Amino acid sequence: MDVPIPVTRAVDSGTAKLMPDVDRPRAWLLTVDEAPQSYVDLDDASHLEFEYVRRIAHVLDTVLDSAPDAERPADVVHLGGGALTLPRYVAAARPGARQTVIEADHALLELVADVLPLPPESGIELRDEDARTWLENARPHQADVLVADVFGGSRVPAHLTSVEYARRAARVLRPGGVYVANLADAAPFAFLGSQLATLAEVFGHLALIAEPAVLRGRRFGNAVLVASDAELPVPELARRTAADAFPARVEHGPALARLRARARPVHDADAVPSPEPPDGAFSIG
Secondary structure: OOOOOOOEEEEOOEEEEEEEEEOOOOOEEEEEEEEEEEEOOOOOOOOOOOHHHHHHHHHHHHHHHHOOOOOOEEEEEEEOOOOOHHHHHHHHHHOOEEEEEEOOHHHHHHHHHHHOOOOOOOOEEEEEEOOHHHHHHHHOEEEEEEEOOOOOOOOOOOHHHHHHHHHHHHEEHHHHHEEEEEEEOOOHHHHHHHHHHHHHOOEEEEEEOOHHHHHHOOEEEEEEEEEOOOOOHHHHHHHHHOOOOOOOEOOOOHHHHHHHHOOOOOOHHHHOOOOOOOOOOOOOO
C-alpha cells in the first residue's frame, strides 16, 4: 500500500500543509502557517479529533435532533471551511442535508478538493467568499444552524466580532435557528466577555461550552458560544458534552453574566481581532 506523503502548498492566507496521520490510514491534519486548522479522516467522517469540533458537533446533533421539523433535511451554513471536517460529519450523519461552506481562501479550497475530495453527492456547496460579505448578500431565513469557525492564523478577524456582524448572522437563520461560534481566549476573558455582550444584543438566549480548565482561567483555549432567539436545549447539551472523552461544561444564565461582567457590546467602529495566543499556549482542543 502506498504511504501518503505530506503536501505543502502556498494558499491565499499563507503556507498550508496536509500531513498524514501515521495511526489512521487516510487521516490528515491541515495547518496554515503552522497553526492547526482541521483534522479529517476520509474513511470515518464521524471521527472528530479536535475537542472543540466535537463540541460543535454536539450542538449540531442536539439542535437538529430536537427541531420540531426534524424529518425535514437540515440546512447548515459554515463560515470557514478548513478541510471541511464538520460538513463531512453532517453529510455522513444526515444524508440529504443541504450545506453551504463559505471560505475566503480560494487556494485552500482547491488544495482540499485535490487531496481530500468530498464524497459524491455530499450535498455540500463550496463558496470562495469572505464570510461577512456573504452574510451581507445572503437571503434571510435559509439556515437551521450557522457555524462560525473563521480564524486568520490563530485569531478571529475583527469584522466577525461586532453587533453589526451578529445581526447579519441572525438574519440568515430561520426562527428558532442556532448560531454557533468557535472562539479562543484566556482569563480575564476580555474578548469572550465582549462577545457575550455583543451576541446578547441580538439573541435572547446564550450558552457557552468549554473545558473546565479554560473556564477557571488556567489556560488559553477554545470556547464554543451558542446563541438563538429560542430557548436552547441546555440540559441535553450538558449531558452530551459531559459524556465526551474530554468533558466540557455548559455555562448559561447567571454563570454567563459573571463571565461577561462589565463587558460592553462591540461595534464595527471599535472591533478588534481575538487575542493572540501566548507562545506555545494555544490548544486546538
